[in-house]
Amino acid sequence: MTSKKNLFSHIICFALAVVLVYLLGYPQRRDRILLTYFSLIFLARFPFFRIFFGISFVIAAFYAPIAYYYGPPNVAVISALFETDIDEIKEFFSQLPIYFFLITFLLVSVFILIFIKMPFPHVKNRLLIIFALLLLCYKPTKSVIKSIPSETNHSMVELALNKVKYPFFEFYKALYASGKIYFTEKQAQLEQIQKQNTIPIISVKPSHKNYIIIIGESVRKDYMNAYGFNYDNTPFASQNANIVWDGLISPASNTQSSVPHLISQSIFSDNKTVNAQLNNNIVSIANEAGFETYWLSNQGKLGEIEITVPRIAAYAKSSFYTKKGEYNGKSSHGKFDTLLLPELDRILSDKHPKPRLIVMHLMGSHSKFCRRLEYDIQFELNHENISCYVSSIKETDDLIKSTIDILKKYNEDYSVVYFADHGLAHFNQHQDLRHNWEYQNSYEVPFIFFDSKSISQQKIQKKISGFQFVYLLSKWMGITLDVSHDYMQNELIDIPHQTKIKVKDWKNELYPYEKLKNDPNPYSNESKK
Incomplete structure (x- = not known):
């Protein structure tokens, strides 16, 4: 009887081990x-x-629900945790199937x-203990030995700890490291926003x-007709854009980064880290x-929790938010991007001798997608x-059209640029995007220009x-900065193709874009309905 109980407890322990790795979002x-x-x-005894352990x-x-969508703890998860209000948290959980909650409760x-x-097992087998210790030390030791001949920015201890594949340690270490990065960056941002632009301006024309x-x-971009998508969800941009640029690589895969x-x-x-100098932004x-x-x-x-983008927005001489003291949630239902248009109209109706910069930050195609729609599903x-x-992309195209219609109403020349903050990847057997x-x-992401002084269209x-x-963006506005960079030294269409582009991963580190996996659009060749 004792041996059967002991065997059963070993089986339970092994099952717990398998389940834990899955729940925390780590690869098995x-x-x-x-x-x-x-x-x-x-x-455990x-x-x-x-x-x-309990x-x-x-x-x-x-x-587990967070791990299912976003993996183990990372800066993106920590940022969302601290820069999201209760309404958006509710919205995130409202997207989860009911069985997620049932499984979690169970x-x-x-x-x-x-x-x-x-009753957990009483194990005193020295050979088994030695094997476990060797297993624990194998990967860290191997990584340290391999790094000895080469130069590294990390200490041997840090290299060893990064290779420990023990879920409890990995999880809490990732929480601490991601939190440290987040709060360090936030503190740096708070210090930056006390300053104004420090990039010298040579000329303004x-x-x-x-x-x-x-x-x-x-x-x-591959979900836009302007970039070849089979559904005609960008009729205005496809026909009226002056430049459709195919090739802009966003710095990160989430808005706040x-x-x-x-x-x-x-x-x-x-070559591994990068930070945004918030005071040197396009508005300042x-x-x-x-x-x-x-x-x-x-x-x-947000009210008490100021997220990164509003810190930049605060540099504007005038700001308008459709949602006061909140980001997104039940109180924002029914508040669509078109609410920005009357304010745009009001601004343009005020005749002003100075040139204007107007930034419009959309909800666009934010998940949940169906909740973003002001009108019925069109495709x-x-x-x-x-x-x-x-x-939702079609509704953004309609908003761009309305924006330009308002500009035309006041007979003032204009240049409009549209780009997205990031894209998404398919999820749940291509039934959703995350x-x-x-x-x-x-x-x-898309990168499209509309110009009152140009009638032809270029595709780059x-x-x-x-x-x-x-x-x-500064060069586009006629502002010459005292910096040496292809974006400043070339006209838009003459900017050279770039290689070895890097992006931010969810550890807040730079990662080669070319090494990322591809996620083809399975609907790109689907027949229209």
Whole structure:
């Protein structure tokens, strides 16, 4: 009887090991599973470790929905946790199938029962203990030995710790490291916003009265007809754009990391890290250049928790938010991007001698896609979420048309640029789209110009990085900065194709774009319905 109970407890420990790795979002590996199993059979019988393991498994059960979508703890997850209000948290959980909650409740109940009631094995086999220790040390030791002949920016201890494939250690270490990066960067940003632009301006020669930057949300270019998508969801851009640029690579795959780099100067401290110099942003540059500056946002501004983008928006001489004191959630239902248009009309009706920069930050194609639609679904694809996504892009195209119609109404020349902050990757057997830094398509975004002084259309196919994009935007506005960069030294169409482009991953480190996986659009050749 005793041996059967002992065998049963070993089976339970092994099953717990397999489940834990999955719940925390790590890839299933033999060493992760075995190390978890060994720690349970060696240590769980002691009260301190029983409590530690019990609490950790309950935390893993609650973390599982986040891991399912976004993987182990990373800067993107920590940023979302601290820069999201209660309404958006509710919205995130409202996207989850009901069985997620049932499974979580069941797991929590089972874990509590196991760690309170189950007798864990008493293992004293020295050979087994030695094997477990060797397994724990193998990867770290191997990484240290391999790094000895080469130069590295990391200490041997750091290299070894990074190779420990023990889920409990990996999870809590990732939480700490991601939190440290987030709060360090946030503190640096808070210090930056006390300053004004520090990039010297050589000359200011705007060729238009009105410059409008439209920042879209979560749009990958291969879902736009202007870039070859089979559904005609960008009729205005396809026919009226003056430049359709195919090749802009966003700096990051989530808004809070990508937008600051797209519209602010990027400071590279080494070949692995980069930070946005928030005071050197397109709005502060325009202010110093003598422009009137405006920020119109349907993304919202949190009350007590100021997210990164509103810190940049605060540089504008005038700002307008459709949502006061919130980002997105139940209170924002029914507040669509078109609410920005009356404010745009009001601004343009005020005749002003200075040139204007107006930034319009859209909700666009933010998940949940169907909730973004002001009107009915316009394109029927195989899945509702994809149908809504494609239709949301059509509504953004309509908004761009309305923006230009308002500009034309006042007979003032203009130049409008539209780009998205980041793309998305397919999920759930191509039935949905989610943030995912591991795919090139999460960084491949539209980049389109509309100009009152040009009637022809050019299509440019050159890959360019979203880092230092603020130089390109400054040049477009006729502002010459004292910087040496292709974006400043060349006219738009003469900017050379770039190679070895890097992007930000979810560890806040630079990663080669070319090494990312590809996520083809399965609907690109689907027949129209």
